[in-house]
Amino acid sequence: MSSETGATGAFRDQRGRSWRQLWLDIHLYLGLFAGALLVIFGITGSILVFWQELDEWFNPALLTVTVPKLAEGTDSEVVYQSLHKIIHAAEQAAQGSKITALYGPRNSAGVFAIYANRESGDWQRIFVDPYQAKVTGVRNYGANEWIPDYLMDFIFQLHFSLLLGANGTVAVALVALLLIISLITGLIIWWPVNGHWRKALTIKRNAGMVRFNFDLHKTFSFYFFPALGAVLLSGVYMNLNEPFVWITQQFSPSTREYPHKFLSNPVNGMQSMGVEHAWNIAMEHFPGGKLNAIYPPDSDTGVFTVVQREAPQLSAYWPERQIAIDQYSGEILDVRAPDTRRSAGETFLDWQWPLHSGKAFGWVGRILIFLCGLACPVIYITGVIRWLQKRQVRQTKIRRMS
Template sequence: MSSEIDFTENSATKRRERRRSFRQLWFDIHFYLGLWIGAFLVILGLTGSILVFFIEIDEWLNPELLTVSVPKYTVEAGEPVVYQMDKIIHAAEKVSAQNSTITTLYGPRNNEGVFAIYADQESGDWQRIFVDPYRATVTGVRSYGENEWIPDYLIDFIFQLHFSLLLGTNGITLVAIFAILLMISLITGLILWWPKAGQWRKALTIKRNAGAIRLNFDLHKTFSFYFCVILGAMLLSGVYMNLNEPFVWVTQQFSPATRGSQHQLVSTPSEEMVPIRIEHAWAIAVAHFPDGELKSITAPDSDTGVYVVTQRNIPGLSAFWSERYIAIDQYSGGILDVRAPDARRSAGETFLDWQWPLHSGNAFGWLGRILVFLCGLACPIIYFTGVIRWIQKRRIQKTKGDKAQPGSLLNEQIRRVQ
């Protein structure tokens, strides 16, 4: 009988030791990743909050460049504007640098917005040319150098800092790696946070009239928990954008029917056909799908590349993300592929299509954008409360090293919030 009791006690002791061992492992992973990689979370979070409203901010800072007055006849008619695309492109071509090629065109975001047309040069330098949609006149030009890591314009600077840390191509990969490590830190933090039975209220709230140590701990755990889903989605979608091809490949392993990028499609060259122009690609898209507004047109990047026309605000398509992507052969003008919520072929495509809308918050309108904005602001709180927690633990270790009383006030306070 005594041996059975001893065996039971030994088994229970071993289980407790294993749990403590695993908990220490999760803590070490969470602690060191958060301490050394978390600083980048502050940068990514704050810049991400700004970029949620980057268009509005840029327009506010540069109204003469990015906004135009709506002609009176357009207001009185109350009908959708029909852009003279050929004149708009011709206006951009006239001011572009010599031997430039138009690569991308973005339509106005509202009635007061402008076209943004990207023109690449043989040297690798490029320009963004802004055109009044009603008058087909250029409102201004922004120029960029091929090796320009720090742009001259505020919003462009914030973009570069957000997705590459101003480190160019290597920075894009580095940010994706940091995002993966931060997701691991987030998951291990959730494991450590998970409360025991009957302690959910304590885990989900901030204690009233708490001391400095307890308040810091509560701020760290509550902000991390309440924003963990949004923050996890932001980090995952960041990996999707910075490491797109590997991300899509992994998705295809779980969902084989998932199609790759439309830019991988091929146009069929023909000696009898001259490549169509951007305005023709838009006309073809409208002829087949007349119910969408122009968002963007991406031109072929080679002799076998394709046009990709993007439409937005398509009536009745989706309540969350109403866009359509149309791939067009640059020679025949034939439609090669269509991507839209009603044309998805697999769960993987649905998963991929949601990455950018979630990252930007646009999938849920203003509510989604505000949540993403607040999540970015929460990142510094999560990080700095974690750093303070580390400092507190260093102090207690120093106290132990100095052979202080184990029941010291600081030791007791930290022990209570473990």
């Protein structure tokens, strides 16, 4: 080998080490500081995977009802009261507040959850027994309330805003972006350029504490990388929705706006239809789905947005349909569902929430996201221990040289 070839090889090795050190430094400092928040996101996220079940368990009188029994020999099913009666009961409890959303029961023993806003900005969640159209209870929230009085709401606020209000929502999205960069740089550092894949993908048996901690960090990070990356990206989507959608539309121009962006055409002398009428129109055109949510118009030109869940003949992974309906004519203005997507961008956006919550894959998906959240403190703690170990080694070398 000539001296010139050797010099070239040495230069390449030096350049490779320089790049690796750069990725290592980025990974280290992002991990140390943003990683601490990853622990909060992970633990609260794991809890929120089962937030409805937990909330019902803590508050059974508020959020669950007894399903009426039919007379013996009766073949018909127990049915809910009309949506008109459900809304009427909620309006009486709201005392002048404006109904902004209605969510259907999660199961046969669940309640309707109706959201209502006051002019002051205060708002309520009103829970109604679907079989008797009676209010089971009300939760009240202040306009400037950063720390809710209710456990699950507190965990939600901590998870997506760190209890810092609107500024916290933006901050969480930015931290999520930094954590995605940390994950990518970690993957670059981990990549076994020498081809020792088995060593890179496993935990060494009977290893000492230093090696065991390192193996634990890299294997947890690698195996949870896809799920954790998807959860972080979808978190950015939810906290910075409009910029996220805009960027997606730049890559996929045919991506539509969401149903609530459509407008109704006001007609002189014609009043807005009711929630029940909007639901009946949706069911007439798309029978079989269950009521997930209805969002009434927020203005004279707003639309009803009806959301069906468990809609038949749709994707088994996310059988949901969103329908925008003109509040005067009843015309269906737009339909968003797995079978009506017009672009890759729409598919990409529609998958964000199902992936974040794990609901896209049923119980398997929810358990995966639950474990992903629990992996976050493991990844962070082992990373900090790894940094302390290397720091101690460096300090020992410096003392020996001095």
